[in-house]
Amino acid sequence: MFPILEAKWLAPKVRWITVAAPRVATKHLPGHFVIVRVSEHGERIPLTIADSDSASGTITLVVQVLGATTQQLCALKEGQAILDVVGPLGKATEMKNFGHVVLVGGGVGTAVIHPQAKALKNCGNYVSAVIGGRSQSYVILESELRSICDAVYPCTDDGSYGYHGFVTGKLGELIADQQQPVHAVITAGPVPMMRAIANLTREHHLHTIASLNPIMVDGTGMCGGCRVTIAGQTQFACVDGPEFDAHQVDFTELADRLSAYRPQEQLSWQQLQNLNHECRLNQLK
Amino acid sequence: MKPAERMKILRQHMPEQDAEQRSHNFEEVNYGLAGTAASMEAQRCLRCKQAKCIEGCPVGVDIPGFVEALAEDDLKKAADILLDANVLPAVTGRVCPQETQCEVQCIRGGKSEPLAIGYLERFVADWARENYQQKFTPPPPSGKRIAVVGAGPAGLTCAGELAKRGHAVTIYEALHRPGGVLLYGIPEFRLPKAIVDQEVNNLRKMGVQIICNVVIGATYTISDLLTAEGFQAVFIANGAGLPVFQGIPGEQLKGVYSANEYLTRVNLMGAFRFPDCDTPVIKSTQVAVVGGGNVAMDSVRTARRLGADPATLIYRRSRQEMPARVEEVKHAEEEGIVLELLCNPIEILGTTDGWVRGVRCQRMALGEPDASGRRRPEPIPGSEFEIPCQVFIEAIGTRANPLLTQSTPELNLNKWGNIVIDENNMTSMPGVFAGGDIVRGAATVILAMGDGKNSALSIHQFLSNK
Ligand SMILES: Cc1cc2nc3c(=O)[nH]c(=O)nc-3n(C[C@H](O)[C@H](O)[C@H](O)COP(=O)(O)OP(=O)(O)OC[C@H]3O[C@@H](n4cnc5c(N)ncnc54)[C@H](O)[C@@H]3O)c2cc1C
Ligand SMILES: Cc1cc2nc3c(=O)[nH]c(=O)nc-3n(C[C@H](O)[C@H](O)[C@H](O)COP(=O)(O)OP(=O)(O)OC[C@H]3O[C@@H](n4cnc5c(N)ncnc54)[C@H](O)[C@@H]3O)c2cc1C
Ligand code: SF4
């Protein structure tokens, strides 16, 4: 069991969970993820390690409620525990002095770029972060990133805060800025966003890394369920990635494979809502 | 009883669940021999002085010894003899390929049928599981600590043998439950998971510590284990769990699985109980599986139980060359599995929205023998045809998973990525031993157990000399 030391809402349906996992915390590098199982009959799901502290032996997860498993996980409170946490998995982000790196995070993707920002800063980079959300309340980790990065640009789809428009729009502006030329881009977020970023930076021949999020089971290269196509070659995202050269990724295929279990996911979700409903009825009695 | 009388007794049959009924459930196929049948079968053994059968068993079970005790109705003694050599008899009695191991060596095999060693082993082991706890007096602690990587049959056996010698053993397992392929690969209807759990618990009672959710190569390296974690020796038994894909067009379609993924979802994650278990698996009316070994057989029979009709097995050679256990092939056919022999998939066909709709195959003919001694299958020109299916499973083999070895460059590997060991099962790193599938490539449960046992002896020796 992995006890939860802190749990709070960062944005609607986005939860910050700090959990004791000393073995993982010691070995964590930016880019790593864990696989988590919430309950005895639960699914194994991958989550990026958003932060870690080896001294206190904790790691932080930033989780968005999407379906049954993330809902169960986000219902856990301080003092409760996660059944299984295994990691750190995946390859760590390539760390070097690129010059000016722009990190682009969409939604919970911002949690992926958070540890990268710290490490890239330590390598001597000039680090900008472009972080997007639907509206102001969906922009997460802004103050954390401000304390690390040289510049942070929040963007909202509805213009309620920061830059009005998609993260690609802001990134386009940064690329165009001759004062502070961009040397590399790292992005994490929804597939359509990463695809749009890749298309944009391809035109400018900008080195771009995307953090992919296919469906996983074991996370150790044993099942092949997480396979993605990179430059026409099959790769297992859990061990060969999850970060790849964004210009080589087949995003259409990735998006398509993510939909493989949609009917079952809806069934699970429905079952959980019924269950929660019953529990609440029982409480009323 | 005189040998001549023994010779007259016919081999007992294994009672099994009705084929039609079992093709719709996950309950065990074989029921096990009844007591009278087991005694009768035990009488068939000739108690040979130079028992050839023992040579066929990688862990050297004293077969005439335990069978004689069984014939004399001394089940306790039979269990003690069996457990002395084999820590997982309820498992091996069910899954050993006896026809190529112990039974093929049985002297009775020539004239009639060999002794049903597997059935008897299972009988004694099942009796012991329910009625008998072998006495275990912990030996004085040696003060030595050993780490075992992987809780499959090799790791579990090695841990048990080391514990018997007073060593403190910690097993690190990557998944959330111990058992290895016994748990995530071999299905419930062949090997109930309760049996694996019970065997694992017996080890815990012997003082073996099992820590799940630790990936060696990621959470700790082998060097961490030998330095910071303070172990004096390590046994690597992480199996050969890297799925091989055929590399044919269409493998990214939704509905294409490796056997590892399909079986893991169903067995380890309980997808056959979905939505009571949260992990889903795609169910479809037509499923095709490519391969001819136990893994392919388990996949296709699993698909059948999830409702596939037809569930088709595609294999590029003929039935004789199939590496699967004879019993599995027989059971599969009884359950209505369609066998497409001398047939090879060349392309997976998809719908416009990315789902599998079928597989294009080629008929094959057998040519000259290849390196493996089996006749090489060659395509027949112009023989292409389609098999409709919505789920396609590839069960053509597994290789060594590089996750651990990549993080440990000190380990010598062969060209397939398997760890190279010396005659004492030691790797190129002093104090680090290895066995099971990571050394042999995909093999069998009992060979992995044999390696675990031999390695334990070598480790004991190594530590005593230190
Ligand atoms: C390496 C990696 C790191 C990740 N890091 C994070 C993270 O830090 N925080 C976080 O909230 N999520 C992260 N994810 C995504 C997370 O694993 C999924 O959101 C989760 O598995 C959904 O489970 P569920 O049962 O709640 O939803 P489901 O019922 O499985 O799915 C609900 C919806 O989510 C979509 N979905 C399913 N799996 C994924 C997926 N892997 N990625 C995106 N959408 C998916 C489905 O298509 C469906 O529409 C990461 C994924 C990967 C592969
Ligand atoms: C579907 C299927 C059916 C089979 N049927 C039969 C049969 O009927 N009869 C038979 O004799 N054989 C059968 N086999 C083969 C047999 O199961 C294997 O040969 C045997 O299990 C090998 O044992 P092992 O201990 O070497 O490895 P495994 O059983 O593979 O166990 C390895 C363990 O190590 C863990 N691990 C892997 N990497 C790491 C790491 N880095 N850190 C920590 N832990 C790790 C794994 O999760 C696993 O639990 C079958 C195999 C499969 C896949
Ligand atoms: S362990 Fe396997 S090979 Fe050995 S006697 Fe038992 S069934 Fe035969």
Ligand code: SF4
């Ligand atoms: S060879 Fe056959 S008959 Fe002889 S001891 Fe072994 S099992 Fe019995």
Ligand code: FES
């Ligand atoms: S998740 Fe199973 S191989 Fe990547």
